[in-house]
Amino acid sequence: MNWRQLFEDRNRFFWVLQLTGWIGYALIQYIASLTQETRDIYVIIVALGAYAGFLLTIPLRYLYQRIWNVRPWWLAIIVLFASLCVAALWAVIDNATNWEIYQFGYRPINPFMYFNHTVAKLYIILSWSGLYFVIKYYQMLQDEKQKALTAVSMAHQSQLKMLRYQLNPHFLFNTLNAISTLILVEESKAANKMMSRLSDFLRFSLDNEPIKRITLAREIEVLMLYLDIEKVRFEERLQVRTDISDDAAKALVPSMFLQPIIENSIKYAIAKLESQGIIEIKAWVANETLHVQISDNGPEVYTPETETKSVQRQSGGVGLSNTKERLKALYGKQYYFNLSANNPTGCIVDIQIPWQVV
Incomplete structure (x- = not known):
């Protein structure tokens, strides 16, 4: 020793x-x-x-x-x-x-x-x-x-992973292809709107400090830019619902910590559905703790016997493990992250972190 x-x-x-x-x-x-x-x-x-x-x-x-x-x-x-x-x-x-x-x-x-x-x-x-x-x-x-040093290191790694996704050729190809389609059908106003949102999303992704904390309201605002881009691909197949309390909206959270989770839901849930896919984002404050819950209605059917199968996406999702590591680096033991089966289908991600405001 x-x-x-x-x-x-x-x-x-x-x-x-x-x-x-x-x-x-x-x-x-x-x-x-x-x-x-x-x-x-x-x-x-x-x-x-x-x-x-x-x-x-x-x-x-x-x-x-x-x-x-x-x-x-x-x-x-x-x-x-x-x-x-x-x-x-x-x-x-x-x-x-x-x-x-x-x-x-x-x-x-x-x-x-x-x-x-x-x-x-x-x-x-x-x-x-x-x-x-x-x-x-x-x-x-x-x-x-040590926690601060680890957080800086993990945040930089997280930023690289996010940039690798955000500049992913498939993502850009799908987005630009959708904009091109809008132009061809003479939907120039919609095409211009999508181009503007893509520009805003990428600008925020590239310019924002990786260890900077922003309000949850701002986080949701940027997240909606990403979801609006994805709505072009899925059209009516993607529906987003939000329920954010006033106290939760003021909470400080790690920048872009929800985007990998939403990406995971779209990849494993919405993209595999033929019917309408729903993503719900809820946030509230209780006992000085910020609770954030993201759920989807993916194709996995919930039963007590198959619940472990319905959360296999956790092991395959780089974004989820990356988010957990960021939360651990920033909050130590003062965080909770859990992926479980939704009822009747889909998955739920529960996150709890200390409620902090400016």
Whole structure:
């Protein structure tokens, strides 16, 4: 095991620091005692004191983990109170240890000395708590830094994949062929409209920063440019329905994260239907979470036995896996992505990400 693996395993790293720290505390105590005239048995006293501190601070770790997200002033009060309780208990244990080992001629310390002993222990416990929070915050900052670097890398990869699709010869051929057909039948107004939307869509795709976040309303607006282009191919066979709440429309989302999902629906659902295909886009906010749901009525028939077959498009769709990787890079564990069977036919993509606004 190398040092990098040690730092990545948070639980192992804690125990290494815990053990090393209290051994160091015992050594410092013993070295400080060498300047005074003490009995040889004082080594045992120091070792038992360090061992008591080692054991008593372990529950603090689990307490601090549970209260990590409380308000700062509540956190400070709980930490101070818990540290005081641990310090007082540690002082009692030290006193009892001294009494048992120095039985002859030893008397329990008086209340004033006990108070001073408790205060000294409190400084040590507060120092332990401070180191715990400093290391924890440092680990969080490192996680955020790594997450940001990963997000940048994944976003650039995602942009390349999107550009590879958006400039796909088949896509451009189908779109330009549809425009050409409109011109031949003297539908110049419709042809001009389609050319304008194609231009706007490609301009947004090429000019937009890959890691930039935009409002969901803007995301839907650009998505409609893409769908309007596809409607030329499928005509009445493609119907799009949207239901976006006001709060959801204000939410910040990764740029063009829905386009690969819509592409997937068109490829595996709409293109395989002889009847009308329907794509529904819904978005709402609940419990500070943005919920986005995209569903289609593809040809797969829903049954409990065949549900796994109906989601096979997930493994074959580069866009879906790409979207999941982008969400993971941007939000870590604070996202949800699921592809399931729709009822009676088709598929549903459910996405949940933190609700963030400008």
